[in-house]
Amino acid sequence: MTVVALSAAALLLAGCGTGVSPDTDPDDTTDAVTIENCGREVTVDGAPEAAVGMHPAQTELMLRLGLADRLAGQAQTTAQALPDDVAELAEGVPVLGDMAPPSREDLLAVEPDFVYSPTTYEFSADQGFASIEQLDDAGAGVYVATGGCEDRRMTGKVTDLFTDLENLGEIFGVQDEATGLMEESQTTLDEVAEVTKDVEPLRVAQVYYEGGTLQAIGAGIEYDILNLAGADNVYTPDQDAFSDFFAATISPESLAAEEPDAIVFAAYDEEHEASTREYLKSTFPDMPAVQEDRLIVVSTSDMFPGTLGNISAVQQIAEQLYPDAF
Template sequence: MTLHTLRPSTPKNRRPAARAAALVLGLTFLTGCGQSVTDATRQTAPASAATPAGQIQNCGRTLAFTSIPSRAVAMTPGQSELLIKLGLADSVVAEAQSKGRELAAELKSTGKVIQLSDKTPPGRESLLGVRPDFVYSPTGYEFTAEQGFASIEQLKKAGAESYVATAGCLERRSSAEVGDLLTDIGNLGAIFGVRDRAAAVQEEARTALNDVSKAVDGKKRPRVLEVFVEGSTISAIGAGIEHDMIHRAGGDNVFSPTDPAFSSFFSAVISPETLTQKNPEAIVFTTLDKAHEQATLAFLRQKFPNVPAVKDNRLIAIDSDEVMPGTWGNIRAVQEIARGLHPAAS
């Protein structure tokens, strides 16, 4: 079997690498409960009426909040979506890595949100230029100074705390779980003083995941290969949040976090021979856009016509945004994969 470690610094795997995950740290509520939210689609209680979070543990760092953030930057549309779901649209001033998508209606209606970048994280000057006091990112990659991005330290000096999704913390990327999103929701609720609303969103997430578990319970679990294909290069996913998605959706991944190739990185390049040898009954693949989806389908059908997953057309496309840590898309991805693996259970 040919299996090579996929280096996180290579451009082609930067997006899959950004989805990997890291250290779970406990949610710390150092102060009393905040006020409840009566309208989830609008801004929550004014900052003056909410209780600041105090200290929050995130990726091995202690974040300090003595006031409620009012100039938040969402580093992907998925981060925007979760902030909106928590009723915080009016707290957002910018979005990054928008991939050509229009702002969500809730953000557009505020009249103050700008898009900082399209396919890559925003440059240092661009991010600092919107004067953020809070930056919500799916991974730590978005703060890589060597890439020309504002570092966590630079943002701190400018008066902004930087929060990395729990599943996107470097130390946790191989052991991340979909449930890490619940930690993020709780932390954001504390940071913005909307704990009651956050508790309701957490319960919504738990219910959605439990519904999937019930739907696939007792069903035969197909052997699943998860990949990201670029050109003729196949990167398999063997650990991290995506691995957990397969399990929750009622499948058994053909690779495991205990495999040597995935002990230090959640993804690895595999040869066509390895894919054929694994003989998956279903293939889940992440896509950058519709053109990439069609290109991946064409590649799999042309190169692996006799693999059961291809022969039976059990090819499940998942938008790469849905597997970015700290987004509601994580819940949708589990639901979509479950429907693909167990259509009768939908």
């Protein structure tokens, strides 16, 4: 995955979606549910029977809600392995794409009635993907993770996931399961907050490195993840570099000057992690983060909007920043 692709698919896009309202036609025995999502209304007539998860994070969420028998497809399956405890549930679900979103033809071929995506990138018609309009015309409800619309990329929060769970609970009629996942996730966040409330915050820089380009991350869900982990962010949304975009290309000299106590970086596989570690260690041998061996890797998939990985990333980073507190 290139820096450009990551920015487009994993980092560039984000969103908003709130508001669930039942819309019952008295002449129809099936309740319709209307959701406001990314500035548009999504109406689903009855619980979907042929849903597609456009990324493993979304597929996992539906599996954990007990919807395995409602899945007509799963996409971008090689972008992230499903957790072992739910992977078996997806064995019979057709794979529509491996590293990239499915083509328009492949997605429409399974006749979905609901498509759940982490971002709006998966509906880029110029990339050969089915657009939201085309899916609407085919009768499929399209739902984008709350953190996955363009107008929320800079301000996304980890707790946007709870909006998604609440909405999915209403759409599929699995409110109890959705509430259970929300409560588990909130418990994890509360535990991390309790453990880290009295620590001396470490100054943490979040970066992404690939192909000789070093980027700093200073806004969006990634920024919120560090905040919730008890970090003192080196890069923040109020800095000029992040006034228009959550990431900015920086020079090695500027990062060295910040002297961060720790560095958090995203990697999409073991090779990428190894190359990033090597770059950081060889380029910044005198940096406190390197000297103290506080180079913390997170999966790029855990930074995707609308994923339980956002929660686990908070816990993972906090535990590695403050191991004595846990």
